[in-house]
Each structure stands twice: as structure tokens, then as C-alpha cells.
Amino acid sequence: MLKYALKRILQTIPMLIVLSMVVFGMVRLIPGDPVKIMMGIDVASDSYEIEKERLGLNGTIVEQYVRWVERLFDGDMGTSIFTKKPVLQEIGNRFKPTLILAVGGTVLSSIIGIMFGLLAAIRHNRFTDHFLMVTSLIFVSTPSFFSALILILIFSLQLRWLPSIGLGSWKAAILPIVTLGLTAVGSLTRTTRSSMLDVVHQDYIRTARARGVPERTIVFRDAFRNALIPVLTSIGLRFGSLLAGATLVETVFSISGLGRFLVDGVGNRDYPVVQGTVLVMAISFVLVNLIVDLLYSAVDPRIKYS
């Protein structure tokens, strides 16, 4: 178990290194002179060299990367060109709402998705199954920014039950989390359903029946534990899409989160901000997948004892 955990943790390190290189390289891929684009000043200008150094763009590309990583370890992600504040501090201020959205959406969609998937598998090829499959297809295919607007139209503007702005109270959190969660319900329903249908035909389920285990126990204990393994992977991947998808929900509900910060950064050509947010989001995604992999061992003894 410990060996497996250690192996998985070590495996993510090269991933993080390459990831950091890509995010570092982003700014260098911008067509044109980044100093000019970001600061709006020409090579001829007196402050050009100063600004170039401040942005960490002086020296060879290797020197630049090493310096950039060193600063990262010191918690220095540069300064926002637009707000003139340290990027890390700005990210810290905005990380919580995004995390609430992504975690809330993941939990909500996991609960609904697994329930739907189980139900569809139990009622395989009957009305409930078809109905849930159509529903999940609609959930997968509706853009979150559209469903968000529909929900606002109904619950905020018409019924006046829930606020449509911010994430201040639990009431305000309902619509954004539901909107975000719905986008993942479809794929989790499908994964759970097909995984259950796959497991139900396994030999060990027949063995359990031959032992006289009640059908209900077979579904919820013998089959479900096995079916959960691919569902966990799917939940980990969904978390990533919800983290990035929070950007859209934050935009609709005027929530000052990481995603909105990123989009504003892109709009303002504020590259230190873009680099910082992209890096934080990608690392969060990698870490969540690592946690999911470690969780496997709790469900699947084949990993725990190998």
C-alpha cells in the first residue's frame, strides 16, 4: 500500500515538471515581443530593460526557467500587471469560491450520477433506464452557461426564491453549484450504469446468487463495490472539468473566483496572472487525480496488496 502510494506520488513529479515548463513556455509562445505586448512599451524606451528584468525575461531561456521555478518555490508568481499586486496573494483571495464550486459540484454530481446510474442499471432496458439516459444526455449537452441562465430565469427572476449573484450565503451557493454539478451528472450516470451492467454479468455475481444472497444485497454490496472502481476515475476527471468549468459559472453569477480572474487576465493580457492561475488549476487537477488513485486502494484490494 505504502509502496503503491509512494510510486504514484513519484510518478506525478515528472508530470509537474513538464507542466511547469509548458506554463512557463506559454508567455514565450506569444507572437511578438512579450514586454511590448504586456507593458505597452517599445524597445527604444528607457524603461524597457528594467521592465524586461522585472518580468523575468532577461538572460537565456534556461536561466529564465530556473529563476522562474526558484521564485515559485519562494511563493513568488510575479506581480499582476493590472492590479499591481502579487499574483499568489490574488489567487489566494479567489481560490476559495472556485474550490467551493468545484467540490460542491463534484459531490452533488457524484451523488446524483451514482444514484441515476444504479437506478438505470437495475431497471436496465425499461422505461426508467431510457428516461434517465435521455436526461443525462440532455445534461451533458446543455452548456452550463445556458442552464445557469435558465435557472436564474426560473428561480431568481420568476419565483424569486434564490439570489442570482455571488456566493455569500448558502442560499446563493445553490444555483451555481447545481448548475456546475449538472454538467457532470450525465457522464457519471453513464459510467456508473455501464460499469454496473458490466459487473452484474461477472461470474462472482452468479456465485453470490448461488449462495442465496438476496438480490438487493447483491446489487448494493457485491456488485456496487466493484462497479465503483471506474466510477472513481471518472469522478476525478470530472473534478478537473468542473474546476475549469467554474469559470463559466463564476461569469454568470458574478462570483470573484479563480476562473473569472483567469479570464480577466487573458482579456487584460496580464500574463503573470494567466500563468499563475493556469498553473494552480492544472496542479490542483493533477493532485486530485493522485488522491483518487490513492483512494482506489481503499476500494480495490488488488492494489492495496500488490
Added chain:
Amino acid sequence: MTFQAVWKRFKRRKTSLIALFILLFIFAVALVGPFFTKYEPTEMALKNKYAPVSLDNPLGTDQLGRDTLTRLIYGSRVSLSIAFAGVLSGCFVGVLLGVLAGYFGSWVDSLISRLIDVLLAFPGLLLAIAIVAILGNGVLNTMIAVAIFCVPSMARIVRGIVISLKNQEFVQACQVMGASTGRILFRHVLTNAMSMIIVTVTLDLGSSILTASALSFLGLGVMPPNPEWGAMLNAGKEVMRSYPLGVLAPGLAITIVVISFSLVGDGLRDALDPRLKNLKIGESQ
């Protein structure tokens, strides 16, 4: 497998068949619709803003008096051409990388696989946003973002197919008989992977419409006043209370197109190869 055989099996799934007709209708509208509209998509008529649904304006007009149906029709051109151009070029690159990685193995495979891993490490929309951050906004750059978005999942799928095919006897038999590498690649490996590729492309088209419209909605993709569906939603949300159709029309358009691509993809998968059971739309996001 002949076209007739595939078509015969595809027809059996009624939902997929209906979805195909819906898509064909929308393609037709995108192609010839602009010749029949009464207005220009950016033509403003401030006196006629928020016009109710009428024969003149079947879907009403927005806050600037622009005819929503006209904008929707022109928008379908933008959305669909971004999706098709982006997905086709992205999938082409993906197939190429996948074949190279799967067929040659060793360091070529390691290199390409790492590239795929890194691209997949950017969750969902984040990759597209990062690309637009580098390239800037606009129709062409949105297309490129969509293309790159399609590369990793396609490359991974094709790589897997090629590796499993490579070890099958008929490919090895060709090698023994002295067929050249390129010939084996294109004659056998690709024809065998084709059904999987077609299905993936169809499903990717759906996800790409979602991605591209999301970028435009964020103000990072196609910029107003260009009538892309996502951009229309963004413009419509400000005046949603007075003019809900401005949101409903483009939103439903996106949803219907995405559902249709998904259903056609499912139908194609069953018709081309019943073994490819578990490939679904959205999973690649």
C-alpha cells in the same frame, strides 16, 4: 464494410436517424439560410428593439433591434465552421501522432505520450483558455484552440488501436511478406481504426461546439458583434428579463446540435462496430 450495410444498421436506431436529419437540416440552413434572410446579422434598428415575435421577426429582436433569427442563422455558420475546421484538423494531427506513437514505439512513443499526458493534464476548458491566452481571440484562433483540444484524446485512442492491431497476426503477416511500413500503416492499420476515428470525430464535433461557444461566452473566442451562438448568449444575458428569447434561442440551438452529434455518434458507433460500446461524448473533455 460497405456503406449500405452501415446505413442499414444505422437506420435501425430511430433516435440517431432523427438526430441525423436535424443535423442535415441545420447544415442546410447554415449553408443557404443567409441568402434568404431579410436582414443583415449586424443590422441595428434601435426603434424596433425588443420587438415581439412576429412574421417580420419570427424570434423577435434584441436590445439593439437586431433580428434574432437572422443572427441565429448566421451564427450557425460560424459555430459549425469552427467546429468542423477545428475538429477535422485537430483530429488529423491526433491521428498522425497516434499512429506514429503506436507504430514506432520506443522514444517516439514516449515523447508523444508525454505530450498527450501534458495536454490532458489541463482540465477541460482550461486548455482552450490557455491557448486563446497565447494566440488572442477571433474566429481563427478559436478554431485552433478547438483543434488542439481534440488532439490528445484522439491521439491516445488511435495509439491504443494501433498497438493492439500491430500485435495481430494479419499485420505481422504483412511484415513477413515484406510490405513497406507506410503501406502497412495506411492500408491496414488506418482502415481498421477508421470506424473508431469516425465515431470519435462525430462525438468531438459535439464537444467542440460546447467549447467554442464557452470561449465566446467568456468573451475570449469569437467577438461581438459577430453572431456566434455563445457570444449571442453572452449579449442576451444582460437583458434576459426583458427578452428571454435572446438567451433561449442560441442556448437551445447549441443544446440541440450537441445532442444530435452525440446521438449520431452513438448510432455510428453501433452501426460501424458494436464492440466500441463505451466511447461517449463529453468523456474527452
Added chain:
Amino acid sequence: MKPILKVENLTTSFQGEEGRVTAVRNLSFELHKGETLAVVGESGCGKSVTALSILNLIPNPPGKIDNGCIWFEDRDLTRLRKRDMRKVRGNQIAMIFQEPMTSLNPVFTVGRQVMDSLIIHQNMTKKKAHAAAVSLLTSVGIPEPELTVDRYPHQLSGGMRQRAMIAMALACRPDILIADEPTTALDVTIQAQILNLLRNLHDEMNMSILLITHDMGVVAQLADHVLVMYAGEAVEYRKSKELFKSPHHPYTEGLLKSIPSLTEDHLVLYNIPGSVPPIHAEIEGCRFADRCSYAQPYCREHKPELEGDRESKVRCHFALNVT
């Protein structure tokens, strides 16, 4: 003596791509207390379907018992309510399967799966069931039973898994054990061990065994009686010893001939020519006629019935070795 299990006119079919396929056709047989009855035949002859039909484990859909009765303790198992059937399964009639690799649930410990039937059928507490599981594992010859009880299936070898399966099946001391190809997936040396174990347990517990196999060697070692099936039908029913000495049905003769023998100077592998007819083909005469070297034109037109006395039955117009 009254049989413990009596199958009457069992017909089981499956819904296939091209219509319904009858896997077992009008099958009748009896199993007595303490007896080991082997059901033999090629794969696809319906022997496994017969076993699954008894415990009502035919996946429905696509499968269904169309006709017939299965009498056990004066009750017809085919008409039992789900709940009552569950009380029979694993308790009075237990079953072991061919694939010990896939027949155990990978996410639960061996012990937990052995304890399962004890907790369900005998209302044992977990603690008592755990102790019982350890002694069951001991009785099936698993080394270090106290440790193995908490191990997972993937940590056990194939032979050990099959022993664990047997322990699981014997947990409630069933009246009948159905063993579906219990040794097929195992190495030859392990096969012998498992067969020995089954024989010893059988002697000890005086239970009846319904042994499903295609391996005449296994039959010779364990069975008292043999039921030979071909294309869903019983073709011969005999005492094991007599069957090996003088088979009545040409198909049985073929099966016996195809056992490789090393006593002769050179090894000749015999195989029955042709293959089993497509199971959905409706055949007018004898279903074996096409592969039978003794077949006459009469055989293709007239269907033979299973005829004979209680101890010896055969379905052939021109039965062999009959005086």
C-alpha cells in the same frame, strides 16, 4: 428409495439473435442420497444449463425454463417463490463453478465470502461465522487458514481458490453439491488434489453430488452413475462402471474412445467426426445420426426415445453391446 432430487421433462431455452434456442430438451433424471451423478457431454450440450436450471440461476432474459419440474423435498423448485428459492441456494443445494479466478468477488476477503452463507442461512454472528470459516478452510486443506481467511482472492493460487469455493459451498452442509466443471481450469496435479478432496468430503458428509464435466477421467474417479447428454438431450444413463465397460450409445463409445490411452504401443487420439448440430436446427430423426458411424437411413427419419429400466437407459435404435 425416494430420490433427493428429481428432474422431470426439463426444457430450458434462450432467446438468441435468430429466435429461441432450446439448450435443454425434455430432460429427466434422478439423484439419490449420497450418490454422485456425473452429467457428461461436449461443451454446448446443455449440461451447465441443466445445473443452473436446478438453482434457478438461468439469466432471464434471455434464458427461461419453458417446461418441466425439479422436485426437491416435495417442492417443485421451478415454481418456488424467489425468497424460498434463496433459502435453498447455498443452504440445501450449493454450487461450485468452473473458473475459480473469476467466481470469487475480488473486493471481499475469502473469509467474508465463506461467512456469507453462514450469516444468511444460519443467522450466525460475524464472530461465530469467522471461526466457522477458519475451520471450513482447514477442512478443505487450505494451509494457514487463520491468515488465509483474511486474504483476498487475488492473493491465492488457482487451486487454493477452488478449495475456498468448495469451503464456501459446504459452509451450510448442503444436501446436494452441484460441481460445474470443478477442475477444468486447473493444472493437472491440482485437479487430482481437488478430486481427492471432493471424494473425501463426499464420504464424510454423505451428500449427493451432481458433477458436470466433459472429462471422462473425472467421471471415472468420482461418479456412481453417469448421464450422457448430446445436443440438449439425455442419450444414455448407466452405472459408471458398466458404462466404461460397455457403452450402449455410439456417442458414449466415441467419448470413451477419445480418452488418450498410454497403455497401447502408440498414442492415437480419436475424435468423433463432425460437430454438434446447430442447436436451433429442428432435426426429424436422431440428432447424432450425422456423426454416427453406425447410422442407418432409418435413424434419420425416426427419432429414438430414451428407453430402458431404472438403472440403464439409452436413446438409440441400434444400441451397442446389448445382449
